[in-house]
Amino acid sequence: MNPLALLRRSASSTWAFLRRDRKALAGSIILLVLFIIAAFPTWFSPDNPSAEIYSPGLGPSSAHLLGTTSLGQDVFSQLMSGTRQSVLIALLVGFFSTVASVVIGVTAAYFGGIVDDLLSLFTDVVLVIPTFPLIIVIAGYLQGTGGASFWALVFVLTITGWSYGARQLRVQALSLRNRDYLLAARARGESAWYVIGVEMLPPMTSLIVANFLSSALYAVLTAAGLLFVGLGNVNSQSWGAMLYWAQNNEALNAGLPLWALTPGIMIALLGTAFALLNYAFDEVSNPALRSTRRRSRKQALA
Amino acid sequence: MKYLLRRVGFLVITLWGALTVNFFIPRLMPGSPALSIIGASRGHVNPAALKALEAAFGGGQQNLFVAYLDYLGNALRGQFGVSLSNSFEPVTTVIMKGLPWTLGLVGVTTILGFLIGTGVGAIAAWRRGGKLDSVLPPMFIVVSAFPYFWIGLLVIWLFSLTLGWFPTISNYSENLIPNWTSWGFIRDVLWHAVLPAFTILISSVGGWILTMRNNMITVVAEDYVKMARAKGLHPRRILWQYAGRNAVLPSLTGFAMSLGFVISGAILVEFVFNYPGVGFMLLTAVQNNDYPLMQALFLLITVAVLVSIFIADVATTILDPRTRGSR
Numbered sequence: 001m002n003p004l005a006l007l008r009r010s011a012s013s014t015w016a017f018l019r020r021d022r023k024a025l026a027g028s029i030i031l032l033v034l035f036i037i038a039a040f041p042t043w044f045s046p047d048n049p050s051a052e053i054y055s056p057g058l059g060p061s062s063a064h065l066l067g068t069t070s071l072g073q074d075v076f077s078q079l080m081s082g083t084r085q086s087v088l089i090a091l092l093v094g095f096f097s098t099v100a101s102v103v104i105g106v107t108a109a110y111f112g113g114i115v116d117d118l119l120s121l122f123t124d125v126v127l128v129i130p131t132f133p134l135i136i137v138i139a140g141y142l143q144g145t146g147g148a149s150f151w152a153l154v155f156v157l158t159i160t161g162w163s164y165g166a167r168q169l170r171v172q173a174l175s176l177r178n179r180d181y182l183l184a185a186r187a188r189g190e191s192a193w194y195v196i197g198v199e200m201l202p203p204m205t206s207l208i209v210a211n212f213l214s215s216a217l218y219a220v221l222t223a224a225g226l227l228f229v230g231l232g233n234v235n236s237q238s239w240g241a242m243l244y245w246a247q248n249n250e251a252l253n254a255g256l257p258l259w260a261l262t263p264g265i266m267i268a269l270l271g272t273a274f275a276l277l278n279y280a281f282d283e284v285s286n287p288a289l290r291s292t293r294r295r296s297r298k299q300a301l302a
Numbered sequence: 303m304k305y306l307l308r309r310v311g312f313l314v315i316t317l318w319g320a321l322t323v324n325f326f327i328p329r330l331m332p333g334s335p336a337l338s339i340i341g342a343s344r345g346h347v348n349p350a351a352l353k354a355l356e357a358a359f360g361g362g363q364q365n366l367f368v369a370y371l372d373y374l375g376n377a378l379r380g381q382f383g384v385s386l387s388n389s390f391e392p393v394t395t396v397i398m399k400g401l402p403w404t405l406g407l408v409g410v411t412t413i414l415g416f417l418i419g420t421g422v423g424a425i426a427a428w429r430r431g432g433k434l435d436s437v438l439p440p441m442f443i444v445v446s447a448f449p450y451f452w453i454g455l456l457v458i459w460l461f462s463l464t465l466g467w468f469p470t471i472s473n474y475s476e477n478l479i480p481n482w483t484s485w486g487f488i489r490d491v492l493w494h495a496v497l498p499a500f501t502i503l504i505s506s507v508g509g510w511i512l513t514m515r516n517n518m519i520t521v522v523a524e525d526y527v528k529m530a531r532a533k534g535l536h537p538r539r540i541l542w543q544y545a546g547r548n549a550v551l552p553s554l555t556g557f558a559m560s561l562g563f564v565i566s567g568a569i570l571v572e573f574v575f576n577y578p579g580v581g582f583m584l585l586t587a588v589q590n591n592d593y594p595l596m597q598a599l600f601l602l603i604t605v606a607v608l609v610s611i612f613i614a615d616v617a618t619t620i621l622d623p624r625t626r627g628s629r
Binding site for chain 1: 312315316319320323324327328331439440443444446447448449450451452455456458459463470565566567569570573574584585587588589591593596597599600603604607608611
C-alpha cells in the first residue's frame with residue numbers, strides 16, 4: 001500500500017472513531033482550540049499581558065472581559081498568553097515519559113529473566129516513591145539558583161512521570177510475548193529491534209496513546225501546583241504563575257475571584273481534554289467499559 | 303509466606319532507594335546547598351551535629367562513601383539534624399508539631415474517601431446504565447482535571463468568603479488555647495477542618511468510584527454471581543457479600559498506590575488553607591531554605607506511603623488467597 005493511501009485510511013478511521021465517540025470528539029475540539037491559542041496567543045489577547053497599565057481591580061467589562069488584576073493587568077490577555085507554556089509542558093513531558101515507559105516496559109517484557117526482574121524492580125521503586133514531595137525538594141534546591149527553568153521542569157516531571165506507564169506497558173507486552181506471530185518472527189531470525197518495533201508495538205498503540213495522555217495530564221497539574229506555591233519561574237507567562245500572583249495578592253479576599261479562579265478553569269479545560277481522550281482510548285482497549293446504552297441501541301437495530 | 307518475604311524485601315529496597323535519592327539530591331544540585339546550610343548553622347549547633355549535617359549534605363572533608371554510611375546510620379537512628387528556620391530545634395521535634403494535624407486531616411479523609419468511593423462505585427456498577435452510572439464517570443473526568451488546590455480556592459471563595467459558613471484558614475481560632483478536653487476547642491478544630499477535608503474528599507473520591515465501578519463490572523458478569531441470583535438470594539446480599547467483596551480486592555492495592563497522590567494533593571490543600579500540617583511545613587521549609595527539615599519531611603512522607611503500601615499488600619494477601627501463589 002502506498003503511503004498516501006495509508007495516511008488517508010488512518011485519517012478516515014480516526015474520523016470514524018471521533019464520530020462514534022462523543023467523549024473523544026469533545027476532547028479533540030477543546031485540544032484543537034487550545035493548540036491554536038497556544039500557537040497564536042496575540043490573535044486572542046486584546047492587550048499586552050504583562051503591561052501593568054490599567055486601573056487595578058476592575059470587574060468584567062467590554063474593555064476587560066474578565067476584569068483586571070490588582071497589579072493593573074488584563075486577566076483575559078494573561079489567560080490567553082499563558083496557554084502556550086502549559087500546552088508545551090504537557091506535550092513535551094507526555095512525549096518524553098511515554099518514550100521512557102515504552103523503552104523500559106517493553107524491553108523488560110521482551111528480554112524477560114534477570115533484565116525483567118531488575119527493570120521491574122526499578123520501575124516499582126520509582127512508582128511508589130511519592131513524586132510531588134520529591135519534586136518540591138528538587139525545585140527547592142533549584143530555587144537557590146534562580147528557580148527551576150522550563151527545561152528543568154520538563155526533565156523533573158519526566159523522570160518522575162514514566163513509571164506507571166512502564167508498568168502497564170510491560171504487562172501488555174508480556175501478554176503479547178508468546179503469541180504465535182511473535183514467536184514466528186523470532187524463529188525467522190529477525191532482530192530484536194524489528195520484532196519490538198514492527199510486531200510488538202503496533203498492537204499496543206491504544207495503551208501507548210492512553211499513556212501519553214495521562215502523563216500529559218499529570219504534567220499540567222503538577223507544573224501548575226509547583227508554580228502556584230512559587231517554585232519555578234513565577235515571572236513567566238503561565239496559568240500557574242497567574243495563580244501564584246493572585247494568591248500572593250490575596251485576590252479572593254480582595255473580591256477578584258475571576259483573577260484567582262479562571263487560570264484553574266483553563267488548566268482544567270486542558271486537563272479535561274486529555275482525560276476525555278484517555279477514557280475514550282480506555283474504552284477502545286477494554287470494550288467491557290463501553291456505555292451500555294449504546295450497545296442496547298445497536299442490539300435493537302439488529 | 304514466600305510472597306510476604308518478597309513484600310518485606312521490596313519495602314526494604316524502596317526505603318533504601320528513598321534514603322539514597324535523598325542523600326544524592328543535595329550533592330547533585332548546583333549552587334552547593336551544603337555550604338549555605340553549614341554556614342547558617344555554624345555556631346548554633348554542637349560539633350557532632352555539624353558533622354551529621356556534613357554527612358547528610360556534603361561539603362565536609364569526608365569521602366563520599368563514609369559520609370553515606372554516616373548518613374544512613376543517622377537516618378536509621380532518627381537523627382536528621384536541626385531545623386534552620388525553627389531556632390535550631392531538632393528536626394524531629396519540629397515535625398512532631400505538624401504531624402498530628404496531617405494525620406487527623408488526611409488520614410480521616412482518605413479512609414472516608416475510600417469507603418464512600420467504593421460504596422458508590424459498587425452501586426453504580428450494580429445498576430449499570432442507571433442514573434448514578436451515567437452521571438458519575440463524566441463528572442469525575444472533569445473533577446479529576448482540576449488541580450486539588452484549585453478546588454480548595456473555590457470552596458474558600460464559595461463557602462467562606464461568599465456564604466461565610468466556615469473559617470478561611472488555619473487549624474483553630476487564634477484566640478483559643480489548645481485544650482483537647484474542652485468541647486469548645488474540639489468543635490473549633492472540627493469547624494476549621496471541614497473545608498480542607500471536603501476539598502481532599504472531592505478530589506480523591508472519584509478515583510475510587512471509578513476503580514470500584516470498573517472492577518465491579520467485571521465481577522458482576524462472573525458465574526458465581528449468576529448462581530447467587532439463580533438461588534434467589536436477596537440482591538443486597540449478592541451486591542455486598544458476593545460481588546462487592548471480590549471487586550474490592552484490586553481497589554485495595556489501588557488504595558495504597560493512590561495514597562501517594564492523596565498526600566501530594568494534601569500538601570497543596572494544606573498550603574491553600576494555611577493548615578499547619580507536614581505538607582504546609584514542607585513548603586515553608588523550602589521557602590526558608592531549611593534543607594534539613596525539607597529532607598526529613600520528604601523522607602517521612604515517603605516512609606508513610608511505603609509502609610501503607612506494605613500494609614495494603616499484606617492485607618490483600620490475607621484476604622485473597624489467589625495472590626499468595628503468584629508473584
